[in-house]
Amino acid sequence: MKKIAILGSTGSIGKSTLEVIKHLDNEFSVFALAAKSNYHLLAQQILETNPKVVVTSDKKTKDELFRLIKHKKKNITILTGEQGLIEIATASNTDILVIAMSGIAGISALIKAIEKRKRIAFSTKELLVSFGDIIMAKVKKYNAEILPIDSELVGLHQCLDNRSANDVKEIIITASGGPFRxxxxxxxxxxxxxxxxPVWKMGRKITVDSATLANKGLEVIESSRLFSIPSDKIKVLIHPQSIVHSMVKFVDNTVMSALSLPDMRVCIQYALTYPNRKPSLVGNLDLSEHKMxxxxxxxxxxxxxxxxxxxVAKTGGIEPCIFNAANETAVNAFLEGKIKFxxxxxxxxxVLSHFTNIKNPSLPALIQYDKQAAEYTEKLINICQ
Ligand SMILES: NC(=O)c1ccc[n+]([C@@H]2O[C@H](COP(=O)([O-])OP(=O)(O)OC[C@H]3O[C@@H](n4cnc5c(N)ncnc54)[C@H](OP(=O)(O)O)[C@@H]3O)[C@@H](O)[C@H]2O)c1
Incomplete structure (x- = not known):
């Protein structure tokens, strides 16, 4: 029985991960859960999945959570903040760490889990975009296992199947095109x-990113870092049906592709069970029913x-980090009604033109740049209002 810790259990990917664990409950169990502030749902998840440890963002949320579960669940440890995330990410009981938090707050937990050689099932693309070079250097150094959850990257992982990058002519990731195609x-x-x-049911930030196609841009950077493929070999195609998730064209012009019905649960399951395959919760794909x-x-x-x-994928340095921070801050401002789409x-x-790029920034420097870029974006947002 493999024990799983989920960072971001109350989000869209977190909830789907719990469905997959329930479906494969003879193979997986929940060791730890972490969320930011949705203590009502976290309490419900605790009672349903019986974790040993949970993490919330601060003491106030911890106290609220404790109030909800104290009469129903006794032997549980409630931790808070970044240190709490690191503790569950590195605990000897964690066999698989699922990173499904939004934003970059999970970076220290991710780095520490790599150092402990945990299997990491990874959906938080913002982390690979902002800190990709540093994360992948750590993965190489510690020979750690990092498996994607994002459907396009899961498709690429299957098609590439550890083949040499020299065999690859280009990779293609698809986008539904969002509601404003x-x-x-x-x-x-x-x-x-x-x-x-039109197709996927996801968290609010990634849904807006899909509408601007920033999400696809983030995936171009993410794929380039995860698979060591230069960004000019990565193409995007709009594919409204979202059945074909990605393709790899090899130097002999053969194309391999990964297809499934659009449902993140099959992607999450892939990362948990790899290299094995199990029947999944996702429906049967019959291409004769998909005429177009x-x-x-x-x-x-x-x-x-x-x-x-x-x-920014091509320039590298601090630019992907600035791009991510500015985009996230601007999307939140749009969601709060402060700026137009x-x-x-x-x-x-x-924001990008405000910063002078530097090559090979350290992790602390990037964390500072993320903060500064978010602050400068806020300034511009205030001017717009
Ligand atoms: N949704 C998808 O289909 C999909 C597909 C591919 C990739 N992704 C990527 O997966 C990540 C999550 O997406 P999502 O759609 O699941 O987002 P979401 O629904 O907004 O959920 C975000 C989760 O992260 C938690 N969280 C945020 N900050 C935290 C912190 N500081 N400490 C602990 N927990 C924290 C949230 O807790 P609260 O609920 O308490 O706020 C929530 O559980 C994103 O990076 C996204 O780009 C998502």
Missing amino acids: NYTNFGNITVADALKH LEFYRPNFIRFPLLRTAYQ DKISEIVKK
Whole structure:
């Protein structure tokens, strides 16, 4: 029985991970859960999955959680903050660490888990975007195992199957195109419009990123770092049906591709059971029922964040980190009604041009740049209002 710790158990990926664990309950059990502030759902998850340790972001949330579970669950440790995340990530009882938190707060826990050679099932693309070189150098040094959860990267992991990068001509990741695939007027888009994703049901931030195609840009950077493929060998295709997740074209022009119904549970299960396969909760894919599988080139003019992501992927240094921090802050401002949808890309570009790039930044330097970029983005947001 493998024991799992989930950072971000109350989010979209976290909840799906718990469904997969329940489905494979003769193989996996929950050792630890962590969330930020949703103590109501965390309490419910504790009673359902019986973890030994949980982590919340601060004392206030810890006290609220304790109040809800104290009469029903006795032998549980409640920790808080970054130190709590590190403790569950490195605990000898954690066989698999699922990183499903939004944002970059899990970076120290991730690095410590790599050093302990834990199996890491990884969905938080912001971490690989901002700190990709440092994370992958650690993975190499400690010979650690890091498996993606993102559907496009799971597809690539299967197609690449540890083959040499020299065999690869290009890799292709697909995007549904989001709700505004055919829009031309981006100024009047409301938060409710942006949160209506045509295919996937996800957290709010990634749903807006899918609507701007920043999500695909983040995945270009993430794939480049995880698989050591230069970003100019990574192509994006819009594929509204979201059945084909990614493809690898080899130097002989053979293309291998990964297909499944769009459901993150099969991707999460892949990362937990790899290299084994088990029946999953995801429906049967019968291609005769999918008469049309369409593919289009993305429009870099209407979706400028995708172009910016390619630029920062190529430049490297601190730019991917600045891009991620500015985008996250601008998306949150859009979600709070502070800025219009089309301002997100404008602001990200302005923030990038404010910083002078440096090569090979250290982790503490990147954490500082993330903070400074978020602060500068806030400044620009206040000017917009
Ligand atoms: N959703 C998808 O289908 C999908 C697909 C591919 C990749 N991803 C990536 O997976 C990550 C999570 O996405 P999501 O859609 O699941 O996000 P989400 O629904 O917004 O959930 C985020 C989770 O992270 C927790 N969290 C945030 N900050 C934390 C902190 N400082 N300490 C502990 N927990 C913290 C949240 O806790 P609270 O609930 O308490 O706030 C919540 O459990 C993102 O990086 C996203 O890009 C998601």
